[in-house]
Amino acid sequence: MNATGYLAAVGFEDQLRAELGDVIETHDRLMFAPGPERRVFWAQNVWRNPVRIAIPSIKGAAKILRFNQRNWAMFKFDHFSRAKLIEANLPHVSAKRQIFGEPAPTAPLGSWTLIDPDTIIAAMDCSSPWKNGEVEFEEDKVTPPNRAYLKLWEAFTRLGVFPQEGEITMDMGGSPGGWTWVLHETGASVISVDKAKLDPKIAKLPRVDFRQESAFGLDPEKTGPIDWLCSDVICYPDRLYRLVNQWMETGMATNFICTIKMQGDTDHAAIAQFADIPGSKVVHLYNNKHELTWMKVPGVTDQ
Numbered sequence: 103m104n105a106t107g108y109l110a111a112v113g114f115e116d117q118l119r120a121e122l123g124d125v126i127e128t129h130d131r132l133m134f135a136p137g138p139e140r141r142v143f144w145a146q147n148v149w150r151n152p153v154r155i156a157i158p159s160i161k162g163a164a165k166i167l168r169f170n171q172r173n174w175a176m177f178k179f180d181h182f183s184r185a186k187l188i189e190a191n192l193p194h195v196s197a198k199r200q201i202f203g204e205p206a207p208t209a210p211l212g213s214w215t216l217i218d219p220d221t222i223i224a225a226m227d228c229s230s231p232w233k234n235g236e237v238e239f240e241e242d243k244v245t246p247p248n249r250a251y252l253k254l255w256e257a258f259t260r261l262g263v264f265p266q267e268g269e270i271t272m273d274m275g276g277s278p279g280g281w282t283w284v285l286h287e288t289g290a291s292v293i294s295v296d297k298a299k300l301d302p303k304i305a306k307l308p309r310v311d312f313r314q315e316s317a318f319g320l321d322p323e324k325t326g327p328i329d330w331l332c333s334d335v336i337c338y339p340d341r342l343y344r345l346v347n348q349w350m351e352t353g354m355a356t357n358f359i360c361t362i363k364m365q366g367d368t369d370h371a372a373i374a375q376f377a378d379i380p381g382s383k384v385v386h387l388y389n390n391k392h393e394l395t396w397m398k399v400p401g402v403t404d405q
């Protein structure tokens with residue numbers, strides 16, 4: 103097709119269309135733009151080198167896919183019953199939820215979709231090892247005080263690295279405590295900073311040092327070296343950009359995972375500023391809402 107496919111995160115089709123600019127074909131939230139893969143932030147999965155295939159029959163379609171690769175994930179938006187019949191003729195792909203702490207799947211996973219009864223588009227090589235980029239965790243519905251912890255679980259799982267026992271982490275905008283809980287569970291100690299209080303059961307965890315103040319008032323030199331600086335603070339992207347630069351310039355933080363919250367309209371210029379920070383990456387996590395995640399982890403995001 104001499105194009106690349108981009109599957110928008112649900113609800114963020116406009117953002118993806120805007121950043122691609124020259125979409126040549128759209129099937130629901132799956133958009134195709136000319137040329138090789140581009141740097142985009144609102145895609146949940148990227149289909150590299152997609153091909154359009156005329157299918158002879160349901161069994162014939164499955165045979166063509168199986169001939170090329172074992173594992174295939176279906177993206178379905180129309181022709182549901184025919185698509186399901188093709189899927190039924192493909193090897194079963196495990197629908198097991200991701201367990202936090204376990205590595206991301208490693209088996210190659212292609213994607214395909216039925217665009218009309220006789221045509222599929224398929225890509226053997228996709229950016230996400232999860233079906234349609236959906237990182238569904240086996241959740242802990244009891245301990246964390248909210249579901250924000252899923253963002254940090256996903257970030258660490260995608261990075262493939264986690265804080266280690268004895269490391270110092272900082273959680274900016276820590277209240278009520280989902281991220282603080284995740285960081286504490288790794289065995290690291292956590293400086294949790296928020297103007298609002300932590301959930302009492304998180305505040306009393308042994309390695310949590312809660313500081314009720316503004317994250318923007320902290321002096322990195324006085325705070326001391328931090329192995330992981332995590333921020334989920336609600337603020338304008340520009341303000342977060344200045345904050346992370348302050349920490350990078352002083353060299354007081356090694357790894358960063360920060361949520362860039364969009365306030366109102368999507369600020370594409372502000373996003374590009376973060377993405378241009380050398381050795382870092384901006385992604386829309388499956389568990390992100392109208393926000394992106396900026397990560398700077400030497401040895402991982404600079405590869």
Ligand SMILES: C[S@@+](CC[C@H](N)C(=O)[O-])C[C@H]1O[C@@H](n2cnc3c(N)ncnc32)[C@H](O)[C@@H]1O
Pocket residue numbers: 248250251274275276277278279280281282295296297298315316317318334335336337
């Ligand atoms: C989305 S919530 C964070 C949720 C948290 N990550 C969790 O897992 O529970 C955003 C937090 O940013 C905090 N916040 C806003 N401005 C702040 C500031 N200047 N300094 C520190 N925290 C701030 C808010 O009080 C709020 O608790």
